[in-house]
Amino acid sequence: MDPIELKQALGAGLLSFPVTPFGKDGAFNRAPYEAHVGWLSGFDASVLFAAGGTGEFFSLEPSEIPEIIVAAKASAGATPIVAGCGYGTRIAVSIAQSAEKAGADGILLLPHYLMDASQEGLYQHIKTVCQSVGIGVMVYNRDNSILQAETLARLCEACPNLIGFKDGSGDIGLVRKITAVMGDRLTYLGGMPTAELFADAYLGAGVTTYSSAVFNFVPGLAQTFYKALRAGDRKTTDKILIDFFYPFMEIRNRQKGYAVSAVKAGVRIMGFDTGPVRAPLTDLTAEEVRMMEALCEPYRKDAPMASQAAE
Secondary structure, three states, X not given: OOHHHHHHHHOOOOEEOOOOOEOOOOOEOHHHHHHHHHHHHXXXXXXXEEOOOOOOHHHOOHHHHHHHHHHHHHHOOOOXXXXXXXXXXXXXXXXXXXXXXXXOOEEXXXXXXXXXXXXXXXXXXXXXXXXXXXXXXXXXXXXXXXXXXXXXXXXXXXXXOEEEEXXXXXXXXXXXXXXXXXXXXXXXXXXXXXXXXXXXHHHHOOOOEEEOOHHHOOHHHHHHHHHHXXXXXXXXXXXXXXXXXXXXXXXXXXXXXXXHHHHHHHHHHOOOOOOOOOOXXXXXXXXXXXXHHHHHHHHHHHOOOHHHHOO
16 A cells, blocks of 8 residues: 555545553464454454553564564454554664564554654654555654654654544644645544543544544444544443443543553453553553443444354
């Protein structure tokens, strides 16, 4: 898929980041991953992001990423696959090139490691990664990697394959300036943890789609919310927020890192053997798993049979 085709796909609907299953030996467990991605691909996600933030990119060795991309491509049908990418410039270039070789349709460039950087430093880092591959690139505006509109404009001029801007900063003023300055040059993605909680505000800022972590285990509900949001059906979105997302937020907020751990627990509840999260994350307690089971119970009708999920 060329960058322009990927840009169009990104803007066409809901996005999601499949979790990464680990076996008893702690290694990537391909069979349940393919079963899970295959299940998700039946719920019309426009793009799936393999080895991304919810997929524990930060806990993966760079050498593990190509196999995850190959598995995602093998099971996602026609759904485009974007690979996570990050760390320092040289490591990010290596990951980007290996993901492209493995068949990824694009990469999401997550914030670089640890240190703050100037706008010029961010420009050079992102430009180098973009120019190292031919596939489409999205930048993730978050934490220590916050691009100003002027820097992003320079990058768009230098890098034709820079096609997307994902925001996880929550700075709506900055996001609105970027959407105003860049117009339709980029596709804009909401990237706050549990993005549905912020979807109304981002929609008003010109961000028409987002990545849904809960799509991992309640894909039908996630699509219903997204369609209601885009249709302006406030009654439906408010009900789903009250019935599902606010209770989920209460579980998610019980410990740091539960934005991933709670999602992985939800996928296990739906019948997929995801294994535990990797350190430094921790899994939910038994009590918290019961809370997730109660929250998920109305939606388990969408889950495949446990025997099918384990194939």
